[in-house]
Amino acid sequence: MISPQDLDPLSGTAPARATVAPLDLDLIRRYAGPAPRYTSYPPATQFHADLAALDLNARLAEDNTLEAGPISLYVHLPFCESLCWYCGCNTVITRRQGSADDYLDLLTRELDLTVARMRPGRSVVQLHLGGGTPTFLTPEQLRRLTRLLRERFVFAKDAEISVEVDPRRLRQEHVAALREMGLNRASLGVQDTDAAVQRAINRLQPHAQNHQAVDWLRAAGVTSINLDLIHGLPLQTTETFARTLDDVLALAPERLSVFSYAHVPWMKPAQRIFEQRAQLPEPEDKLAMFALAHERLTAAGYLDVGLDHFARPDDELAVALHDGTLHRNFQGYTTRAGASLYGFGVSSISQTPNSYRQNHKTLGAWRDALDGGQLPVERGLWLTPEDQRRRELVMDIMCRRRLDFAALDRRLGVAVTERYAAELASLADLEADGIVERDASGIRVTPRGAPLLRVVASRFDPTFQAAARRHAQAV
Numbered sequence: 185m186i187s188p189q190d191l192d193p194l195s196g197t198a199p200a201r202a203t204v205a206p207l208d209l210d211l212i213r214r215y216a217g218p219a220p221r222y223t224s225y226p227p228a229t230q231f232h233a234d235l236a237a238l239d240l241n242a243r244l245a246e247d248n249t250l251e252a253g254p255i256s257l258y259v260h261l262p263f264c265e266s267l268c269w270y271c272g273c274n275t276v277i278t279r280r281q282g283s284a285d286d287y288l289d290l291l292t293r294e295l296d297l298t299v300a301r302m303r304p305g306r307s308v309v310q311l312h313l314g315g316g317t318p319t320f321l322t323p324e325q326l327r328r329l330t331r332l333l334r335e336r337f338v339f340a341k342d343a344e345i346s347v348e349v350d351p352r353r354l355r356q357e358h359v360a361a362l363r364e365m366g367l368n369r370a371s372l373g374v375q376d377t378d379a380a381v382q383r384a385i386n387r388l389q390p391h392a393q394n395h396q397a398v399d400w401l402r403a404a405g406v407t408s409i410n411l412d413l414i415h416g417l418p419l420q421t422t423e424t425f426a427r428t429l430d431d432v433l434a435l436a437p438e439r440l441s442v443f444s445y446a447h448v449p450w451m452k453p454a455q456r457i458f459e460q461r462a463q464l465p466e467p468e469d470k471l472a473m474f475a476l477a478h479e480r481l482t483a484a485g486y487l488d489v490g491l492d493h494f495a496r497p498d499d500e501l502a503v504a505l506h507d508g509t510l511h512r513n514f515q516g517y518t519t520r521a522g523a524s525l526y527g528f529g530v531s532s533i534s535q536t537p538n539s540y541r542q543n544h545k546t547l548g549a550w551r552d553a554l555d556g557g558q559l560p561v562e563r564g565l566w567l568t569p570e571d572q573r574r575r576e577l578v579m580d581i582m583c584r585r586r587l588d589f590a591a592l593d594r595r596l597g598v599a600v601t602e603r604y605a606a607e608l609a610s611l612a613d614l615e616a617d618g619i620v621e622r623d624a625s626g627i628r629v630t631p632r633g634a635p636l637l638r639v640v641a642s643r644f645d646p647t648f649q650a651a652a653r654r655h656a657q658a659v
């Protein structure tokens with residue numbers, strides 16, 4: 185087994201140098217500021233709604249040439265019984281179980297419309313059920329979803345099948361139905377185990393429910409469990425968050441995600457209540473919580489995979505980081521991205537080698553499109569060859585933390601140091617601050633610079649740089 189002290193994800197080999205650098209908070213403060221998370225490049229903010237220009241049928245046909253490789257599937261299941269006030273997801277709050285039956289009817293139409301445009305037999309290497317709350321569906325509804333998918337797609341024997349689990353809405357019967365689907369990974373929303381914080385966010389979840397969910401999943405043979413935490417929630421302090429970290433570490437998950445709470449009340453009005461009650465921690469306290477999480481999780485043996493993801497050194501995600509095979513898509517870091525990602529359901533995003541397309545974000549618009557026999561796409565983007573080259577650069581930084589000039593010259597068919605001379609020159613301040621190192625063969629993000637991956641990647645993103653310049657001029 186590789187230990188975190190042995191592992192240098194930057195080199196692609198197992199070197200002697202340790203990579204578990206403590207966070208440099210001054211450096212993070214200096215470069216703090218909005219930057220895309222690069223779950224895609226170009227980021228979803230660049231998608232447009234000109235469907236004629238998107239020419240969906242051509243995109244799908246192109247993606248299904250004889251050479252088309254394996255695919256990933258994502259199914260968005262938007263229903264939740266109650267709203268967590270911090271939530272930034274696309275949700276439909278209801279207690280009407282029949283809503284899920286109606287949704288599955290529509291999903292069947294979307295599957296049929298899409299599959300009719302696909303080359304048969306492409307192997308599914310990854311399926312992710314997200315939400316919302318996938319286990320809002322009853323076990324019988326989950327079995328129906330399994331049939332809908334298995335009747336239309338060929339799954340690889342070792343396909344990764346994962347689900348987002350809300351421990352408050354999980355019964356043992358759900359676990360049985362998900363295992364029949366082939367479930368082998370689960371991601372549990374914990375967020376925080378402190379009762380006062382839970383009351384403040386309208387999400388009461390006794391830790392016993394987390395224990396129970398983990399026990400059921402492990403007993404059913406689920407081999408990889410991720411726990412999601414959020415830092416920066418109302419009433420959180422470093423003391424309460426330290427107890428939450430103790431609680432989740434006791435469950436020994438293979439992976440942990442420590443997300444930063446995104447306060448966007450103009451988009452998510454329920455978040456206003458935190459301002460009205462003056463409950464949000466100060467930015468400095470929020471940063472201290474992340475520093476605490478980083479210190480505790482790496483001390484407990486987890487590897488910092490990137491941004492907010494941590495994994496045990498023997499977990500596939502950590503091994504992929506080490507091997508240089510890590511990928512990034514709309515679900516975050518992943519190991520087995522297919523050549524294309526097909527998303528189904530409200531607001532889901534699909535990706536082919538040269539296009540993105542996102543479904544309508546409201547249930548009504550999604551349903552109307554399907555009722556009219558149309559693919560329910562609201563917006564998207566067709567990538568130019570230049571976008572595709574920049575995507576390689578951005579994803580190499582986000583996933584491999586390096587740019588290897590010779591390898592990139594071969595892959596992209598251009599002389600990278602010449603074509604991107606201005607972008608590489610723009611790294612000078614990052615180099616001076618020890619965030620990146622550069623020599624004739626390439627650049628690498630240092631362990632000290634790892635929390636700033638997004639900043640490094642953004643230097644290769646002209647749309648972000650243009651927006652940052654406009655913003656700087658405005659202030």
Ligand code: SF4
Nearest residue numbers: 264267268271273316
């Ligand atoms: S359960 Fe998840 S998706 Fe549903 S409201 Fe809460 S945070 Fe949002």
